[in-house]
Amino acid sequence: MNHIAPGRNAGVYNYDEIDRRFVAERVEQFRAQVARRLSGELTEEEFKPLRLMNGLYLQLHAYMLRVAVPYGVLTSRQMRKLADIGRKYDKGYGHFTTRQNLQFNWIKLEETPEILNELAEVDMHALQTSGNCVRNVTTDQFVGAAKDEVVDGRVYAEILRQWTTLHPEFTYLPRKFKIAIMGSEKDRAAIRIHDVGVFAKRNEQGEIGFAFYAGGGLGRSPFIGKLIREWVAEEDFVAYLEAILRVYNQYGRRDNIYKARIKILVHELGQEKFTAEVEEEFARLRGPKYRLAPEIVAEIRRRFGGPSFEELPPVSAALEQAKAGNEAFARWVAVNVTEHKAPGYAVATISLKPAGGIPGDATSEQMELVADLADQYSAGEIRVSHAQNLVLAHVKQDDLFALWTALEGAGLGTANVGLIGDIIACPGLDYCALANARSIPLAQAISARFADPARQQLIGELGIKISGCINACGHHHVGAIGILGVDKKGVEFYQITIGGDPTLTTAIGDILGPAVTEDEAVDAIEAIVEVYLANRHDGESFLATLKRVGHGPFKERVYAAD
Amino acid sequence: MALLKAITANRLRDGEVVFLKAEGVWVERLDEAALFEDAAAADAALAAAKAQAERDQYGVDVYAFDLTLKDGRPDPVKARERIRALGPTVRTDLGKQAAA
CATH class of the missing domain: 3.30.413.10 (Sulfite Reductase Hemoprotein, domain 1)
Structure with missing residues (x-):
């Protein structure tokens, strides 16, 4: 495979020596701070704000390092470094977040300075990912x-x-x-x-x-x-x-x-x-x-910089032929591919939401594959979306079938971007020290229930967003269907909201009724979807149907058995 | 069933979840943790554990939590503590549960 040389990628800001020196200095400062903490020179109270300024949190099982991906754009070289760190210092995977960053869940404090040093080698860091500062834009x-x-x-x-x-x-x-x-x-x-x-x-x-x-x-x-x-x-x-x-x-x-x-x-x-x-x-x-x-x-x-686009016909004959010959590929193109400003190119979103999978998680091997595919098909550049997916932004339409084939082979070919299976979920109580309830198992159960890609496409755009606590990292307030995990005397319950909207017509969802158990929650989502499908007019979005028919039918159906 | 208490922390150098076994002795498995029936004894042990963990740069975020005995083994009351003692429920190949 022909890798594009580092620094020659398109669309990623090129650091100069001042940027590099600054990041390197921060690494050495933190190395000294960690040494002083481990030797007892600094108390935890003194050290905590310093580690937070370097993206290092303490979570349920270990430290968590949140690596900044400024405005969600990174090079293939940087992605390979993340994969490498995941394998070397974590447990072979990372979690892409709703802030377009990446979190490692199993980090050791004593190894963190070296991790930051390795990140600095590829112009990465964990600055502005924590603390009371301006966070990663x-x-x-x-x-x-x-x-x-x-x-x-x-x-x-x-x-x-x-x-x-x-x-x-x-x-x-x-x-x-x-x-x-x-x-x-x-x-x-x-x-x-x-x-x-x-x-x-x-x-x-x-x-x-x-x-x-x-x-x-x-x-x-x-x-x-x-x-x-x-x-x-x-x-x-x-x-x-x-x-x-x-x-x-x-x-x-x-x-x-x-x-x-x-x-x-x-x-x-x-x-x-x-x-x-x-x-x-x-x-x-x-x-x-x-x-x-x-x-x-x-x-x-x-x-x-920026890629120089070839002059291509606006419609690719190869793409049309491939779509005609492969239904699954045609669906992926319809769902995951977006129009590019340059004729003959396309923007491809790689779903990190396989049915029954953990939203936003990617193994080191998957990260490396995406890096290779970025080099081969998208000018060596990758984006992270706030919906916890990855994007190859400059793919020739002619190359889409080859790209999809490679993705499909690695479990990354799911066609559900923007659909009900494309669930945003925070790490929840499986990892997070602030959470009251688990988010991921519910996301897995819902995406497994709606695994059929044809059914998802029939339902159309419908965002489910799940948070494991009121801090709302999973954006549940603005989910068309939002789910908030709550703790009731040590038992996890889930409060459902409907009608949220994250776009410029922003709306906060309304609570549908009393919180339900984990088992009931999946059935409740299915009931909401059924009411929508039964009531929608042709081409009508979930929010439009909800606005027209009101909350009543949804509430009645979800709580019918009570 | 009467509630018991155990004392936990995260090990400073690597963040590993640890449990107090005896004064100044921490273990990685809840099964080996000291269980306190008496609230006053648990409070005293907690205060000592906090002081020792900071003094020796051993652990952070030291606190006590409730549990019961189930089939003779400690069983945390809250899901949070069960998950800390075992590992993420969505990745049973990881955490303490993986080595169980």
């Missing part, structure tokens, strides 16, 4: 490839990474701070459930600007981000974000962890007052120091 997994893209969000996500990583004002925020950027007509990054959501767009003159939403977030108190400015010019991008963060840093509550997120501040101050405070700060900040010069944007954009 997330964006559309189809960025730079989607046909409906208006602005390439990677460029601005990278600008924010550079702006925030060492920013002295943003190191000790009241709480963690999550930013998502979207640059296409369709919101694939769920921007309104983030502390700040940025919608990148162009005006009539073709100039780039941004709408800013603030105060979104899930967890114990879910809120939908409020539009606080319709248009911020590109040169003011950093200044406006800094203004928001300054207002939050000044007024955000530090006395109560449950009220410390910006969503509570926006809610308590009110949208108008919050916006006025931001505007006042913005007016103060605006000026040469905070101006994002076009040359900087151009240089960052240049450092991403």
Whole structure:
């Protein structure tokens, strides 16, 4: 197989020596901190914030290392390194998360500095994956490839990474701070459930600007981000974000962890007052120091490089022929493949949700295969989606059949992206120290129940999202069907919500009724689906049917036996 | 059935789940853990274990949890502690259960 040389991949930001030196220095700092902890020079209380700043959590069975995948984009070389670390320091697998990162579940503290050192060899780290800082900025997994893209969000996500990583004002925020950027007509990054959501767009003159939403977030108190400015010019991008963060840093509550997120501040101050405070700060900040010069944007954009696309016919005869000859492949193309901006190319999503499988988990062997396939078919570049899948963004339509054949052979050919089997689930009580209930077994049971790909396709788009506790890492609030695990006197129960929507028309789901047991939950989901199918009009989405018929029929059916 | 208590922690250097067997002695398997019938004795052992774990840089997140005896073996009351004592229910090839 012809591997593309490191650094020559398309679409991944190329570090310079300053970036590399900074990451290397952080590794050595952490190495010294770990040594001081193990020798007793540092207490756990002193050490904990330091390890969290390097992505190292303590979970149920071991330490967990959350590796940053900035805005979800990585090279094949980086993916191979993750596979290697999984095999060498973990138990041969990793878990891709709803924050587009990767978690290793069985990490030893004493080995972590060496793991970070190995990550640094491929320009990776675990910065901004934990602690009360600006976290890894997330964006559309189809960025730079989607046909409906208006602005390439990677460029601005990278600008924010550079702006925030060492920013002295943003190191000790009241709480963690999550930013998502979207640059296409369709919101694939769920921007309104983030502390700040940025919608990148162009005006009539073709100039780039941004709408800013603030105060979104899930967890114990879910809120939908409020539009606080319709248009911020590109040169003011950093200044406006800094203004928001300054207002939050000044007024955000530090006395109560449950009220410390910006969503509570926006809610308590009110949208108008919050916006006025931001505007006042913005007016103060605006000026040469905070101006994002076009040359900087151009240089960052240049450092991403980008594949040069061949001139191809818009429709591939080879693809059409392969589809005609193979029903399973045709289904995979219909479900997992998205239109590319360049004629003759396609965006292929690799589902990490096999029927009965663990959502988001990939073995080291699977990671290596995806890296090889990325080199062979997609310019050496891979994306992680917030739905816990992987994406090869620049595949020639002519190559799709060969790609699918290789994926299918490794258990990665599941055709369910966006369908009921494509369940988002947090690690839950099987791994997480904060969880109240297990998420994964329920996801497995539901995906096994709906394993038939034809039935899934018949049901159509329907997002199920499962969280094992109210912190909502599984985004259950915005699932068309959301499931929240709760603990009732030591027994796991599951509370079902319906009507959530993660797109720009964001909605928080409503609780359907009393929580149910694990066994009952799968039947309840089946009942909800049956009510939907029985009531939907032609082409009508689940949310549209729900809006038209109301919750009543769903509730009656789910609780009919009670 | 009367509730018993055991004391657990994660080992500092590698995060492994450990259980207190005797003062200053930690084991990896719940079957070998000391079980406390008396709440006051459990509290005293917990305080000593916390101090020792920090003093010796041995363990972190030291706490006591409830369990009963089932077929003569310790059985945690909460799913969380059962999972910690065994490993993830979705990967029975991993964790302490794998070596059982």
